[in-house]
Amino acid sequence: MEHEKSLAERLWAIAIWALVVFFVLNFTAMVATVVVNSLGTRWFNAWLPAAFTARWYLSAWDEFQLRDVLIVTFEVVGAVVLLSGLLGVPAAYALARRNFPGKQVVILLFLLPMLIPPITFGIPLATVLYQAHLGGNMSGVILANLVPTVPFVVLVMMPFVEQIDPRVEAAARVFGAGTWRLFVHVLVPLLAPGILAALLLVLVRTIAMFELTFFTAGPGSQTLVVALYYAVYAAGVRAGQSIDAMAVVYMLTTLAWLLIALRFVDPTQIVTRAKREAAH
Amino acid sequence: MSEAVSPAPVEHLPLRARLALYDLDGVTLLALPALLFVVALFIYPFAYGFVLSFHPKSGGWLANYSKFFSDPFLYETIEATFRLALPATVINVLVSVPVALRVRRMRNRRILTTILVIPITLGTVLIAEGLLIYLGPQGWFNRVLVMLGIGQVRLVHNYTGVMLSLILSGFPFTFLLTLSYLTGIDPSLEQAAATLGAKARARFVHILLPLLAQGLAINLCLSFVQTFSVFPSAVLLGAPAGATRVISIAAYQAAYEQYDSSMASAIAMIMGFCQLFVVVLILAGRSFVYRGAAGGGKG
Numbered sequence: 195m196e197h198e199k200s201l202a203e204r205l206w207a208i209a210i211w212a213l214v215v216f217f218v219l220n221f222t223a224m225v226a227t228v229v230v231n232s233l234g235t236r237w238f239n240a241w242l243p244a245a246f247t248a249r250w251y252l253s254a255w256d257e258f259q260l261r262d263v264l265i266v267t268f269e270v271v272g273a274v275v276l277l278s279g280l281l282g283v284p285a286a287y288a289l290a291r292r293n294f295p296g297k298q299v300v301i302l303l304f305l306l307p308m309l310i311p312p313i314t315f316g317i318p319l320a321t322v323l324y325q326a327h328l329g330g331n332m333s334g335v336i337l338a339n340l341v342p343t344v345p346f347v348v349l350v351m352m353p354f355v356e357q358i359d360p361r362v363e364a365a366a367r368v369f370g371a372g373t374w375r376l377f378v379h380v381l382v383p384l385l386a387p388g389i390l391a392a393l394l395l396v397l398v399r400t401i402a403m404f405e406l407t408f409f410t411a412g413p414g415s416q417t418l419v420v421a422l423y424y425a426v427y428a429a430g431v432r433a434g435q436s437i438d439a440m441a442v443v444y445m446l447t448t449l450a451w452l453l454i455a456l457r458f459v460d461p462t463q464i465v466t467r468a469k470r471e472a473a474h
Numbered sequence: 475m476s477e478a479v480s481p482a483p484v485e486h487l488p489l490r491a492r493l494a495l496y497d498l499d500g501v502t503l504l505a506l507p508a509l510l511f512v513v514a515l516f517i518y519p520f521a522y523g524f525v526l527s528f529h530p531k532s533g534g535w536l537a538n539y540s541k542f543f544s545d546p547f548l549y550e551t552i553e554a555t556f557r558l559a560l561p562a563t564v565i566n567v568l569v570s571v572p573v574a575l576r577v578r579r580m581r582n583r584r585i586l587t588t589i590l591v592i593p594i595t596l597g598t599v600l601i602a603e604g605l606l607i608y609l610g611p612q613g614w615f616n617r618v619l620v621m622l623g624i625g626q627v628r629l630v631h632n633y634t635g636v637m638l639s640l641i642l643s644g645f646p647f648t649f650l651l652t653l654s655y656l657t658g659i660d661p662s663l664e665q666a667a668a669t670l671g672a673k674a675r676a677r678f679v680h681i682l683l684p685l686l687a688q689g690l691a692i693n694l695c696l697s698f699v700q701t702f703s704v705f706p707s708a709v710l711l712g713a714p715a716g717a718t719r720v721i722s723i724a725a726y727q728a729a730y731e732q733y734d735s736s737m738a739s740a741i742a743m744i745m746g747f748c749q750l751f752v753v754v755l756i757l758a759g760r761s762f763v764y765r766g767a768a769g770g771g772k773g
Contacts, residue, residue, distance in 0.1 A: 203674065206572075207576060210572050210573055210576045211576070213569070213573065214573060214576075214577075214586070217642075217645065218589055218590075220608075220615070220642075221592075221593055221642060223608060223614055223615070224601070224604040224605060224608040224642075225604060227604060227607050227608040227613065227614060228600075228603065228604045228607065231607055237612075238612065239612060241614070241617065281507050281508040281511055282508055284504035284505070284507070284508070285504060285505040285506075285507070285508035285509065287501070287504055288501050288502050288503070288504040288505035289505055291501060292497040292498075292499075292501055292502045293497045294496055294497040294498050294502050295496055300505065300509060303509065303512050303513070303516075303517070304508075304512060306516065307512060307516045309696070309699065310699070310746070310749075311699055311700055311702075311703035311749075312703070313703035313705050313722045313725075313745070314703055314742055314745050314746045314749065315516060315519065315520060315742075315746075316742075317523070317725055317726075317729050317735075317738050317739065317741075317742045318519040318520055318522060318523025318524075318526075318739050318742055319515065319516070319519040320729070321519070321522070321523060321526065321729070321735045321738070321739065322515075322518065322519040322522055322523075324735075337515060338515075340511065340515070341512070341515050341516050344508050344511055344512065345508075345512060348508055373500055373501065373504070398595055402595060402596065402597035404597060404598065404599050404705075404706055405703075405705060409729075419597060419599050419600075422599055422600065422603065423599045423706055423710070426599070426602065426603045426606070426710050427709065427710060429606075434607070437603065438603070438607075441600055441603050441604070444600060445596060445600060448595055448596060448597075449592065449595070449596075452591065452592070452595045456588060456591070460584075460587075
């Protein structure tokens, strides 16, 4: 009986690991398909392309104006990272240190844009931005992308602020530091690891943010992921390998930043927002 | 913070000091820019869209809504979306529990969690493009099926393709969330049960599941809301004029193909209402099933 039970448990464990392996294997094969296709000359009715070449990257660079798209992407992402840090970190500090009436409502207001999916609020938001003549250009794209990232920075930074001993701030105040100098000389250096982690996650999320950029971008303000969408949507107009070359450029841009981000954050934090600091 | 509260009655204090008693001072004001931003670009557009949806291009104030619910091309998108979102959510959350139970005892957990963060980071557009080739008639997946004697299966440009992309992009998210809830449960609770002779199944049903209920309910809500707003993969990988014509496609077409922002707002509101409805249902169901301690011993 005892032996039988452990056999059933072993089979169950094997089944679960098989599932995980199957999932990872298929995902890896999917990514590999994109990479192989972007490097192949002609791939038809075979396991691998007939020969390998790098020329699709050159043609993708010209056809999709990848240079301009990459510049726009980094301008948008840079502005979003900077502004969400400037707006989010002070707000996180205020919310972590003060218990004013209505604080729960304010926190709920910051939670909503993160919980409600961009598709749902994206269309009314784009309508308002177009009415304010901010739609279809870079400032509209930046503003729309800030909607989920500012609350994200606020909520990620709050536990980091709570970890700092308030007596450190009190000491700085006693020596005559105003709020500005307190921030520059005491809080920002102490919060640097948290700020770095939060902003790197904002960066990765903004590169991959499709919906909000898609709704607000005009012809000159498309980011890489939106350009990729249009290319796949109009598949057949360009060579498939060329589209995949762009997909590889997108993957490399995203994953390079993800690797940097993962040096500073635990992967589970990407979904759970640094809430478990206190538990450990 | 450093302001001393004087013994004088509150009415005689200057306004500044009275506000400070409620923790409203210069530091509190630092939250104002971010708050104003969210109000201006999230709350206001939502309210604006709500009001706009009752000002249709033509007809009475409810014309958009009555048009939506009388045109099968529009109202059937709700069913199409639920047919994708509900199974995908249930599959992802249900599978995530046993997998997280195993992985939680793994030593190199971080390797797996890192691998699973990649699909989340790459996003649905890239997954759609990748699956189009990988699952396509000439792709490796179908080649393996043919080799195994199963024969070619049509997996793209239909319901299956979108479902598979929802699992591929959604499962890592639900799994990491379940894992973080599970690792937040104090292991000594389970050890105590084991000492008292509870077998693995009994420990799961009587200890872990009640503690996990809150987390699973939130997980169900978050993954449902995300799968319900599927857009790129439904267009690229599905049949956007047929089985996978989801509600977000209808909203997009109203806004960017018919330039009817009033109708588009109405569809966005209907989409938001459907999501809210299911979230309320899940949360109500949770408090109906388990009335125990809400937290999992988490910090």
